[in-house]
Amino acid sequence: MGARRGNEDDTVVIRRVSPEPVGRRSVLHAGLGGAATFLLAAGFGAFWWQRRVKPIPIGTATEAQIDQTQPCETIVTYLAPDKSVVIIDFPSLEAQGLTLDRVAAFVEKAGVPHNSVLGDAALSAAITASGDTVASYYYGHDYQAGDLARFFILAQSENIALNPQELWLKQLLRQLGWLAPGANGAIITLPAAGGDVPPEMRAVILRHEISHGAFYTVPEYRHYVEQFWASLTPDDRAAFTGFLGRQGYDTSLTELMLNETQAYLIFTRDPRFFNAAAIGKTEAEVSQLRQGFIASMPDFWLTPLATAPLPPVPVAMAACPEKQAMLTAGKRLCLCYRTGGLASA
Numbered sequence: 001m002g003a004r005r006g007n008e009d010d011t012v013v014i015r016r017v018s019p020e021p022v023g024r025r026s027v028l029h030a031g032l033g034g035a036a037t038f039l040l041a042a043g044f045g046a047f048w049w050q051r052r053v054k055p056i057p058i059g060t061a062t063e064a065q066i067d068q069t070q071p072c073e074t075i076v077t078y079l080a081p082d083k084s085v086v087i088i089d090f091p092s093l094e095a096q097g098l099t100l101d102r103v104a105a106f107v108e109k110a111g112v113p114h115n116s117v118l119g120d121a122a123l124s125a126a127i128t129a130s131g132d133t134v135a136s137y138y139y140g141h142d143y144q145a146g147d148l149a150r151f152f153i154l155a156q157s158e159n160i161a162l163n164p165q166e167l168w169l170k171q172l173l174r175q176l177g178w179l180a181p182g183a184n185g186a187i188i189t190l191p192a193a194g195g196d197v198p199p200e201m202r203a204v205i206l207r208h209e210i211s212h213g214a215f216y217t218v219p220e221y222r223h224y225v226e227q228f229w230a231s232l233t234p235d236d237r238a239a240f241t242g243f244l245g246r247q248g249y250d251t252s253l254t255e256l257m258l259n260e261t262q263a264y265l266i267f268t269r270d271p272r273f274f275n276a277a278a279i280g281k282t283e284a285e286v287s288q289l290r291q292g293f294i295a296s297m298p299d300f301w302l303t304p305l306a307t308a309p310l311p312p313v314p315v316a317m318a319a320c321p322e323k324q325a326m327l328t329a330g331k332r333l334c335l336c337y338r339t340g341g342l343a344s345a
């Protein structure tokens with residue numbers, strides 16, 4: 001979900017590791033010659049790696065639970081109705097940007113290559129050229145496991161120096177098993193309320209990103225969205241593509257265009273992010289498109305969210321510390337949710 005900017009349609013854009021499976025080797029292999037010695041050494045390496053790296057805690061939360069709280073540190077949860085969707089809730093837009101802006105450029109931003117990973121200077125230049133900052137490049141992110149795996153493989157082969165936040169993401173993906181080929185999963189993200197993001201905007205961003213999670217992990221839904229896109233008139237497709245291009249998405253990526261179209265049209269009911277004028281249509285025309293989409297939508301966990309109002313959010317939320325809490329000891333100064341449940345501090 002793209003960053004807010006003062007474009008003419010006055011909308012807000014929402015948005016958005018090398019596979020090295022370490023197998024524990026049995027000590028029974030010792031004494032079987034040089035190869036066994038090598039395997040034993042590899043086993044010790046894996047053992048020490050596993051001992052050294054503390055697993056990232058991952059809880060489970062519903063949409064409403066996330067909307068009613070906010071993180072004081074980076075929190076990872078499975079989405080309750082579909083555990084192949086993993087939500088990263090960041091303590092700030094800055095923390096989110098440091099973790100995912102380079103991935104965003106690689107996967108889907110306009111004006112940058114998608115077959116190589118940007119170094120720090122090139123990434124910084126790309127963000128500036130788009131009129132954004134690290135914090136505002138996207139308000140929420142969403143990526144399928146395969147694209148994330150490709151990013152980290154390329155970053156390693158191109159010797160791109162990743163920052164600590166990106167290495168943390170790689171650790172998370174390794175832990176989830178999503179660096180392996182063919183993994184089915186999606187990461188979606190949102191920032192804590194504060195600054196440009198009032199509490200109700202968190203809920204808007206989350207609903208938008210949840211729809212992307214479903215698109216990536218439920219093949220029947222992806223297929224339905226592709227059919228819907230194909231059923232649009234060329235003018236309608238051009239209207240959505242134009243809107244998305246103005247938000248910084250690479251319009252040459254058809255799958256991205258149709259995925260974002262379902263997310264904005266159906267699951268982003270906030271005129272700051274999407275409205276009829278933004279695609280040069282009347283409210284009645286947009287309403288007709290929505291009704292057509294919803295009427296034939298496959299029936300699964302996402303379906304009720306196409307029409308349900310957003311969950312309630314607290315009127316005010318205590319400001320979260322702006323620190324990168326995953327790098328420091330997390331301070332829970334505000335209402336937080338954690339892997340074990342809700343906790344206020």
Ligand SMILES: [Zn+2]
Pocket residue numbers: 001002014015142208212260263
């Ligand atoms: Zn989106």
